[in-house]
Amino acid sequence: MSPVREEYLLLAKVAEEAERYEDLVMQIKGLTQTYGALTIEERNLLSVAYKNMTNALRSSWRIMDSLEKLESSHPTGRTQHQLALTRQQRNKIERELTDVCKDVIRLLDERLLRTVTAGEETVFYYKMKGDYYRYLAEFAHQQERGHFSDLSLAAYKFAYKHALASLEPTHPTRLGLALNFAVYYHDVRKSPERACHLGKHAFDEAVACLDRDEDSSPQTMRDSMMILQLLRDDLVIWSGEMQRECPNK
Numbered sequence: 001m002s003p004v005r006e007e008y009l010l011l012a013k014v015a016e017e018a019e020r021y022e023d024l025v026m027q028i029k030g031l032t033q034t035y036g037a038l039t040i041e042e043r044n045l046l047s048v049a050y051k052n053m054t055n056a057l058r059s060s061w062r063i064m065d066s067l068e069k070l071e072s073s074h075p076t077g078r079t080q081h082q083l084a085l086t087r088q089q090r091n092k093i094e095r096e097l098t099d100v101c102k103d104v105i106r107l108l109d110e111r112l113l114r115t116v117t118a119g120e121e122t123v124f125y126y127k128m129k130g131d132y133y134r135y136l137a138e139f140a141h142q143q144e145r146g147h148f149s150d151l152s153l154a155a156y157k158f159a160y161k162h163a164l165a166s167l168e169p170t171h172p173t174r175l176g177l178a179l180n181f182a183v184y185y186h187d188v189r190k191s192p193e194r195a196c197h198l199g200k201h202a203f204d205e206a207v208a209c210l211d212r213d214e215d216s217s218p219q220t221m222r223d224s225m226m227i228l229q230l231l232r233d234d235l236v237i238w239s240g241e242m243q244r245e246c247p248n249k
Contacts, residue, residue, distance in 0.1 A: 064090035126159035169205035178202030
């Protein structure tokens, strides 16, 4: 006999408190298999779990990648052995990260996107799909990077088009999508110009609507303001990069 929905949710929350994110994912997968569509609370737990799992792995990968580059710059016999061990560990992290990202995408394609409703839920899941293809593109080898980059772009474009049509400019999900889509253009496509264009458009639209937004809860407004701050910080950094590259413009 399968656990009832409340039991799945309780076990998922316990797993989150204990930072057992693999267990959290298992509980939410059980929910999707038994009940289909997820509630907002359930899908947010799923998002938190995968985000924590991938953040840890992405951080580890960056450290190993930096070590490998450092050791490559000092080609001694001892360092060559260290380099081989470091590369072996980086490859292991890559495989783990690939498995997690593809697991998210498989869950989205095979279950969550099949029961999705129009509006915020569609934006949320397609943003998630764009995010995890972006992570794959970040560390993929050359022959796969373009493939994952294109898949990420397609998901982000679909989500953004839907967000523009169905969500207010101040909605946290729309703003979070704009932030991550802009990061995609900067980090994956190496285009700070397009990142700034997209980010500034989203930022300006949201700021213009803040005074008119009377229906949002205090928590929603706090979430929106936090994302706007992140977006502004990134815009400052990216604008600085463009000025350094083209100082006379």
